[in-house]
Amino acid sequence: MVTIKKVAEEAGVSVATVSRVINQNGYVSEGTLKKVKSVIKELNYTPNSIARSLYHKTSNMIGLIIPDITNPFFPELARAVEDIAMKCGYKVVLCNSDKDPEKEMNYLDLFKERYVDGIILTTQSQESKVYSDLNVPIVALDRIGDASFPSVVSNxxxxxxxxxxxxxxxxxxxxxxxxxxxxxxxxxxxxxxxxxxxxxxxxxxxxxxxxxxxxxxxxxxxxxxxxxxxxxxxxxxxxxxxxxxxxxxxxxxxxxxxxxxxxxxxxxxxxxxxxxxxxxxxxPIYDMGAVATRLLIKIIQGEKPEKYLYEMPATIIERGTTR
Amino acid sequence: MVTIKKVAEEAGVSVATVSRVINQNGYVSEGTLKKVKSVIKELNYTPNSIARSLYHKTSNMIGLIIPDITNPFFPELARAVEDIAMKCGYKVVLCNSDKDPEKEMNYLDLFKERYVDGIILTTQSQESKVYSDLNVPIVALDRIGDASFPSVVSNxxxxxxxxxxxxxxxxxxxxxxxxxxxxxxxxxxxxxxxxxxxxxxxxxxxxxxxxxxxxxxxxxxxxxxxxxxxxxxxxxxxxxxxxxxxxxxxxxxxxxxxxxxxxxxxxxxxxxxxxxxxxxxxxPIYDMGAVATRLLIKIIQGEKPEKYLYEMPATIIERGTTR
The missing domain is CATH 3.40.50.2300 (Response regulator)
Incomplete structure (x- = not known):
């Protein structure tokens, strides 16, 4: 495996310099920047994000718990969550709970262990203590949770x-x-x-x-x-x-x-x-997913939610089954 | 944070014993097993799987790249992939590529960095070299790839x-x-x-x-x-x-x-x-997803695929639009 040390050697710079290039912090001269980047490309080096995640205790991962992705309501929701997550540098782990308390609990256990940074919940089959014990930011979607975490619902x-x-x-x-x-x-x-x-x-x-x-x-x-x-x-x-x-x-x-x-x-x-x-x-299924995801990421990044209930307007679309 | 050392102290056993309990390997007496399990529960201890993943270079994660989860073909496929993955102890990272080569490349880069254990691909917008360079097991679904990785398609x-x-x-x-x-x-x-x-x-x-x-x-x-x-x-x-x-x-x-x-x-x-x-x-959308996922997990676990093209039968369902 190509290590950061190997990249430093090839580029003729210190490990700290390579680290500054990767993390885009601290001063690096333009010539060095170019050199390090070309060595990274040449050696096909990828920074070890699992190690980074261990160090920072973040995973850049959001857990999305839905009853069933084949229920027509949820694909659009999942799409919105993934779109926003991706834009903000997060990945989405998809979980179908079938509203089964045991399945949901399994996912919650996994999420605790794996350090997901946050969870979007569309089913809540557990006592509220289970969610607060997770110590992971949660936003509820389409279901009104208790006041310990915010909900996004339509009216x-x-x-x-x-x-x-x-x-x-x-x-x-x-x-x-x-x-x-x-x-x-x-x-x-x-x-x-x-x-x-x-x-x-x-x-x-x-x-x-x-x-x-x-x-x-x-x-x-x-x-x-x-x-x-x-x-x-x-x-x-x-x-x-x-x-x-x-x-x-x-x-x-x-x-x-x-x-x-x-x-x-x-x-x-x-x-x-x-x-x-x-x-x-x-x-506004897509918008609800997007609002929930933006809110979750804000909370992950340390902001407090402004309110606990985000109610979005539902609007009538008149088509052929009404006169 | 609760560490394995803390659990060992509380239970009055060695760290190695706790590790044997967690990983379910090696001998532990029934009394010790009970004691350690109750301390784990009491302290709400979760083994650090990110550290484990760093050590073993596995993530128990499968990347699923689809064009768009809101396209009616894909929710059932995603559902099958997640069901089988979950049963085998893997999680699924959902990625909507919109068949956009740049988006797909972004996901592939992430997957390389994050050490996903395998990828299920339903779009292929890159040169085949890109996929083989990933050094990650791949199974293609619904699209016939080149012979470097197996495909599951319907007839x-x-x-x-x-x-x-x-x-x-x-x-x-x-x-x-x-x-x-x-x-x-x-x-x-x-x-x-x-x-x-x-x-x-x-x-x-x-x-x-x-x-x-x-x-x-x-x-x-x-x-x-x-x-x-x-x-x-x-x-x-x-x-x-x-x-x-x-x-x-x-x-x-x-x-x-x-x-x-x-x-x-x-x-x-x-x-x-x-x-x-x-x-x-x-x-057989669900079955195609299930077959592909089982195959991918076999490959992840070191088995060679028996063949490179898995063709599954398509069957006519006669309903109301034919006489």
């Missing part, structure tokens, strides 16, 4: 309320909400947004429930349309549920948006792959 | 040929292929599979072209349907192109599959979100 409540109001403004008389799983913060917040909108206008409504997952959404939709007739507007807790309800409606010959209007939530890319294209409450 | 040619034959067997008279970008190996192989199938049966055909990207696919579809009338079967080079052509056909009131049958390629999850559901040539 689920207001997005849901606006979507419900839009359906009513577009002439919907028999409105329904298909909520996501209970006790998941975004799902609960969207439910409350819907409820407040319909109750403000004293309108009757129907509530269904589905997992954030296509197969279950279709199963629930079949049952739903069997029982409830005359529903002319549905606000679904996410785009996957909306896609399932749209498919089943089309299969049954229900005309969308003429007889039934549908709004989803998330702004997932596949909403545009569908025909009619899905009207949705778009979360 | 694009045969999958395309079978899809084309299926369309003709289902009564298609005026067949078309929308090929993907030229000089991308899977796109070229699928084109040749189509050509050989139609020429074997001496059938007239039409060729179109689109990027692997929805917006361009829709634009090409609009032009295509303006020029070509009476096309009753289209084999598209991937599912995204197929989704674009399906959308435009439905928008124009063309009945699918009654008047027009469509087959895509990939088996992307969104094929089931669409109505009618997309018939597709499914690549």
């Amino acid at each position: 689920n409540y207001h997005g849901a309320k606006k979507a419900t109001e839009l359906l009513m403004a577009k002439g919907v008389k028999n409105i329904a909400h298909i909520r996501g799983p209970k006790n998941i913060a975004p799902s609960d917040a969207r439910y409350h947004g819907f409820i407040d909108a319909v109750e403000e206008q004293r309108v009757n409504y129907t509530i269904g429930e589905a997992e954030f997952q296509l197969e279950d959404a279709e199963r629930q939709a079949e049952q739903f349309f069997d029982i409830h007739t005359g529903i002319d507007g549905i606000f679904c807790s996410n785009d996957t549920i909306a896609a399932g309800f749209l498919k089943v409606a089309l299969k049954r010959g229900i005309k969308v948006p003429e007889e039934l209007q549908i709004i989803g939530f998330d702004g997932s890319f596949f909403g545009e792959f569908i025909y009619p294209e899905l009207t949705t409450v778009s979360q | 694009n040619y045969h999958g395309a040929k079978k899809a084309t034959e299926l369309l003709m067997a289902k009564g298609v008279k005026n067949i078309a292929h929308i090929r993907g970008p030229k000089n991308i190996a899977p796109s070229d192989a699928r084109y040749h599979g189509f050509i050989d199938a139609v020429e074997e049966q001496r059938v007239n055909y039409t060729i179109g072209e689109a990027e692997f990207q929805l917006e361009d696919a829709e634009r090409q579809a609009e032009q295509f349907f303006d020029i070509h009338t009476g096309i009753d079967g289209i084999f598209c080079s991937n599912d995204t192109i197929a989704a674009g052509f399906l959308k435009v056909a439905l928008k124009r009131g063309i009945k699918v599959p009654e008047e027009l049958q469509i087959i895509g390629f990939d088996g992307s999850f969104f094929g089931e979100f669409i109505y009618p559901e997309l018939t597709t040539v499914s690549q």
Whole structure:
């Protein structure tokens, strides 16, 4: 292996000079700089960053814990985290936890041992003490954590309320909400947004429930349309549920948006792959990932977060499933 | 920080004994094992894996270079790589190269410096010398590399040929292929599979072209349907192109599959979100990722690959866009 000593010998300078060139600190004359750089290139020398990391106790690595990268919400998030991390000189370790507490704990253990510089969490299956014991900066994304570390979320409540109001403004008389799983913060917040909108206008409504997952959404939709007739507007807790309800409606010959209007939530890319294209409450997924990563890096570098809740606006994108 | 020495003191044993417990090698009595483990837990001690990695010159880290995690093909692949890596004690560093040679080179430089144990490559924008100079095991996925490292691909040619034959067997008279970008190996192989199938049966055909990207696919579809009338079967080079052509056909009131049958390629999850559901040539994306990762880890551990081309079967999933 090529060592820094070997580079120094070849360049005819001291090890300290080579070190100054590599770390870009301290004075080095232009001629020496050129010489050292050319020797580094010639010998194909790479500074030993693991040794550096041992010395400085940093790894330039960020752990990203998500439930499942194949869930359409997370690729864009992961992309944003990696883009910003890369720009700031950090690498991203990808972890799929499947919301399984044991799997998440395994990753947290690894991260402790390996000295990641920070963690972006999108699931929290542990007691809050577990996270604080890690002694590693954490930013939570899409889930509101406790106050020991900051969260970046979108405004689920207001997005849901606006979507419900839009359906009513577009002439919907028999409105329904298909909520996501209970006790998941975004799902609960969207439910409350819907409820407040319909109750403000004293309108009757129907509530269904589905997992954030296509197969279950279709199963629930079949049952739903069997029982409830005359529903002319549905606000679904996410785009996957909306896609399932749209498919089943089309299969049954229900005309969308003429007889039934549908709004989803998330702004997932596949909403545009569908025909009619899905009207949705778009979360700024990429921006949320970017804000969380910038915030985490600031905290890693010793700054205090200005606040503990970063709420980002969700906006309605009107497409083909509303009139 | 809690050191191994501190643990040894507290447990009343030697550092070597603690080391044997941590590394699970050499004899330790059951009583001592219990004692050491409880002290490790009590002091919240984590063995310093960066130091270990410096010593052993391994990082237990795999670099995964993909064009873009938001491209629907890659989340499932990334998921497979991470699942297998995790099971074998490796972590995965996610890198989006955007097929940009400079970005890819940056990652390769980082990997060299950081001693990743191996790399899974899905883009190759550099001269082959760059890869061999890395001195790091590499497995290529979805792209056929040169013979210096093994590739895992699906059988694009045969999958395309079978899809084309299926369309003709289902009564298609005026067949078309929308090929993907030229000089991308899977796109070229699928084109040749189509050509050989139609020429074997001496059938007239039409060729179109689109990027692997929805917006361009829709634009090409609009032009295509303006020029070509009476096309009753289209084999598209991937599912995204197929989704674009399906959308435009439905928008124009063309009945699918009654008047027009469509087959895509990939088996992307969104094929089931669409109505009618997309018939597709499914690549075993997850299995390809798993095979590549297992192979890479074998090579990391000193085994020679048995062969340099691992070709996995692509199978047709018949859904709603064919009769």
